[in-house]
Amino acid sequence: MYNWLRNILFLFDPEKVHYFSMNALRFFCSIGWVKLILKKLFEANHPIVCMGLQFTNPVGLGAGFDKNAAYLTALEVLGFGFVEIGTVTPIAQDGNEKPRLFRLPKDKALVNRMGFNNHGADVIANRLAKWRKRNPTSQLIIGGNIGKNKNTPNEDAWKDYEICFDKLHPFVDYFVVNVSSPNTPGLRALQEKDNLKIIFSILHHQNKTKNKPKPILLKIAPDLNQAQVDDIISLCHEIQLDGLIVSNTTIDRGGLATHESFINRIGNGGLSGLPVKNKSTQMLQYIQSQQIGNTILIGSGGIFTGVDAQEKIEAGAALVQVWTGFVYEGPFIVKKIISHLNK
Secondary structure (H helix, E strand, O other): OHHHHHHHHOOOOHHHHHHHHHHHHHHHHOOHHHHHHHHHHOOOOOOEEEOOEEEOOOEEEOOOOOOOOOOHHHHHHOOOOEEEEEEEOOOOEOOOOOOOEEEEHHHOEEEEOOOOOEOOHHHHHHHHHHHHHHOOOOOOEEEEEEOOOOOOOHHHHHHHHHHHHHHHOOOOOEEEEEOOOOOOOOHHHHHOHHHHHHHHHHHHHHHHOOOOOOOEEEEEOOOOOHHHHHHHHHHHHHHOOOEEEEOOOEOOOOOOOOOHHHHHHHOOOEEEEHHHHHHHHHHHHHHHHOOOOOOEEEEEOOOOOHHHHHHHHHOOOOEEEEOHHHHHHOOOHHHHHHHHHHO
8 A cells, every 4th residue: 555655745846755654644733533543543552661762662753754843643543653853953944055955766875965944943842842732642763863054164063952951951862963974064074072071071061960860872974984983982982872773864975776877866964764774774883882981873874674674673772763664664664563573
């Protein structure tokens, strides 16, 4: 059924289809009896405690899908154990010029160069506050993925992360520092160890001043070289990182089935989906093998099936995130993955 629907949806602009589909789902979930039927249909239980948080299941939705915390109820209905909102920046920004999202069906992949388009920390914090008030019994774990504005110089980037951290802190369950998107100029330079130490030392200091400190994680790129990965591992020990998300999108275009001329026409952007699967899993395995203490690993990249999720877990992931797999596999992806894990 979904394959048939997907073929129709894939005839239209990817970004417009995204908002059309999610707005439609949000509408149906606003109807009480429809929401109850859908929730039962997509129910996926596999409880797990991680980072001191109780998850209904270990399958989450990666950042970039619900940038503005606009679809939390609908995504909870679809069975997600956690949803990562954002990337959120202090000031609202439109992101890069359109078109900026592209499908590569032959590779089961997407290319995006969205550029941290979001409504800004104040608006999103207010939206989260209202959602929490309306849904006091919700078990959905919400992560806050935070970044810097495009025009903020790297030497001042820590200020942007601190602003977002303070504004979102009362309303999210954990944080992710995003320095690995390829779509904000210069951002990946912040993955260097000295830059990360500045950002995390400030956030850890702020965290200690809160009544209820929140886990703070780092999301890394799959394109890091060996020395950079080893620096990240060293950082895990030095500043006691709560977790790593392995990994973000790649800038590598090697081995794709999609014709090179189409790839060239698309241009720059982060590649996600099946082509990232092995690279992210190998990085996950290596980091896990280096005895990183209490640092939790979240596996992301190329997860379409329960087998894919199981591979990430066996490689060291406590939790997994989907994104491109959700687009290609449809709304039953969480239920199918959890059915496999429950076996």
